[in-house]
Amino acid sequence: MGVDSRKMAFWAFIGSECLLFGSLIATYLVYKGRSLVGPYPHEILNIPFTSFSTFDLLMSSLAMVLALAAVQRGDMKQGKLWLLVTALLGLVFLGGQFWEFSHFLHEGLGLTTNLFGSTFYVLTGTHGAHVTVGVIWLLTLWIQALRGKLGPKQALTVEITGLYWHFVDVVWIVIFTVVYLIQ
Amino acid sequence: MKSWLTTTDHKRIGLLYFWTSFGFFMIGGLEALIIRAQLIRPDGGLGVSAETFNQLFTMHGTTMVFLALMPLSAAFFNFIIPLQIGARDVAFPRLNAFSYWVFLLGGLFLNASFIAGPLFGADRLSVAPDAGWFGYANLTSRQFSPGPNVDFWLLGLQILGIASLAAGFNFVVTILNMRAPGMRMLRLPVFTWMTLVTQFLVITAFPVITVALVLLMFDRFFGTHFFLPAGGGDPILWQHLFWMFGHPEVYILILPAMGIVSEVLPTFSKKPLFGYTVVVYSGVVIAFLGWSVWSHHMFSTGLGPIADSVFAGTTMLIAIPTGVKIFNWIGTLWGGQIRFTTSLLFAVGFIAMFIIGGLSGVTHASAPSDLQQTDTYYVVAHIHYVLFGGTVLGLFAGMYYWWPKMTGRFLSEGLGKVHFWLTMIGMNLAFFPMHVSGLLGMPRRIYTYPAELGVARFNQLSTIGAFLIGIATLIFFWNLLRTRWRPANAPANPWGGATLEWAMSSPPPVYNFTVIPTVASRLPLWQTERHAPMAALPAEPPAPIHVPGGSWWPMITALGLPIIAIGALAHLIPIVLAGAAVVIVGIYRWAYEPFEM
């Protein structure tokens, strides 16, 4: 078809991930309101805090496209910078998730406390695991760039990294809406 | 030996898949024979305990679906697809090898459960998965299945899922992106088309069962209540998630075999496939509709009249494209110059047996009649007519057809005919009476039945039939083995096939084609009304062709997965982490390894 095989494979993978997250979101929604005991979502979800996480991830997507654009035009100084920024923003997100989970645990919402806890932690935990993989991936590329081994010739690799990162971002957009805003 | 461990050549990987899955097929068959032996007599049978029996039917189903039928199809995807599309290999050769090793290791992990009893302080032969191949909640809960049996199952299937998904991405890209010049989509061989459709089903359906298995794992290991009523969970959610995977899975099982039949019939009728475009589109429609029918496995769970009706409707609809294919296959044979090779016999057998299986399937589509049939041996009859009479016969047709291409040696036609007729007699004797015993009220998955039920005679027939299948399969196995000592004298195109896999020697050279062909028709090697056959490819390549070397990393990365599973099974985090480390190191080394295709 005249397209790069790796790019096609990655879009197929993203398609498949839609079903993965779709099933987890479906489970969350099916069990919404069915918890036998609290804490319940409205008691514990912190919208201002999570809005900040959302904003953080959106900005990381911006950083990612800037990184890709830089690599594509051969500006590795900018490329390195924006790759690092993306990874750092990802770490900030993960830090936020970590803080949120600790806070919830403290408030009495554990994995096994009720259906809300179970579905919430598995869904956001799976997303968080994906972010973690993404951060490791980005830092790997950043280190490659530091060693002078990443350049415009590897633009496709950076592009695919971007596809992964943006997908993780859009999944969060869905989670933010469905879990946090629509209670 | 080392070259087999590091191979990334699709032809070798295809052979590895073949022998491994045939081995598992025989294990699954042995499990079936023990089941049938136990059921030959009512009131206790031969003394196989209920617990052992539960493990037998669970492993029989799991083995046949995941370790035999899917990978046997994969053997052909691997060997044949790059050849049929005029490519030198698949899009991602190392990923391809990875899929094989993960499959092998997952299969070994699952079957290790048969001997792992003492490691858990239990008897041998007591910790194999025993909650059915479909693992219904909440039988699978820690409360009702306290042992490691279900853990083996859910961990093993997650490993196998990774193998299938990796292969799915690989073949989608291969078929779409690596076709020879001129090989437009509507010139693809039907086997390639059906494989493409199947892989789309794989990459969409397997994530769903992955989620289901992960949720079950959380229930069993971490105390959640996803499927447990005590915590507000609903066991029915398991069934929804499982069958959302499970129904597309059965189309994953049958479409490749349909593809094989669509290749075999034209070759041995010396006629192009009747209605190629319609057959291709029907396959695509079956895949789409296959996603809409899952709850027909749940008619007895109280879904309500609206859901029942919707799923009954979609299920009836899916019979249409299936029927269309059957008419087209018959149309291919009609008026053809038929050569009754063993391969053709199996292909015709497929059509006949699949019709029977399809008809019982249509009777299941109606929710009221299904309420009578569900969870009885009537369903066992249906599934074996479509999976054995369908997939297995289709795969046998492919084996006889492509064995010369894959090995350069012919399978004995004489032994083949014996294999065929014994199989046909055996399978009908085994499975037809099950329609009757089912309707007389014999439930599924029971280790014995009372004499008063009046189904003893039918069970005896089934057992005899099953043993006939066993004998036939051993004859076939002998046929396979003896080709080792036969002369490697198969020509490039022993059957006069029309598609590109027949263009080069049998087996093909390591680089597949001396020159990548340019394709001008659907039947490149045949004279047709509008096209002369493709010119013969040169005997030697015009310039040296780079053949990629092997790689250790696919296998090493794959090894990390069962290590993780063993760690989980043993509740030992260090082992889980060690396995994860192996996977991560493997991936990094793989990514940075210089590998040129």
Added chain:
Amino acid sequence: MSEHGAGAAHATTGTYLRIAAILVMITLIEVGVFYVPAFQTVLVPLLLFLSAVKFTLVVMFYMHLKFDNRFFAFLFGGPLLLALVVIVSLLLIFYGAVRLRTGM
């Protein structure tokens, strides 16, 4: 090795920044809608719509889908649609009956 497809248009840095600004604004609107009682009745459809817009912007521009080979849109869109159908079907199956019986 393909670039962005033969002759395909390409978003500029300016476009990316503008989209980032839009994404932030929409997020603020979403949070606003969440807190303003007047919007409660249309909360769900409005939020779903707004997040769909964000989703589309990121996919089309940041993931470059608008400018890439049409087939990628199919590779992503097909399973995405399937996932949506799965979610809606399960919700209908689990809650459809309830809604019918209670007339809500």
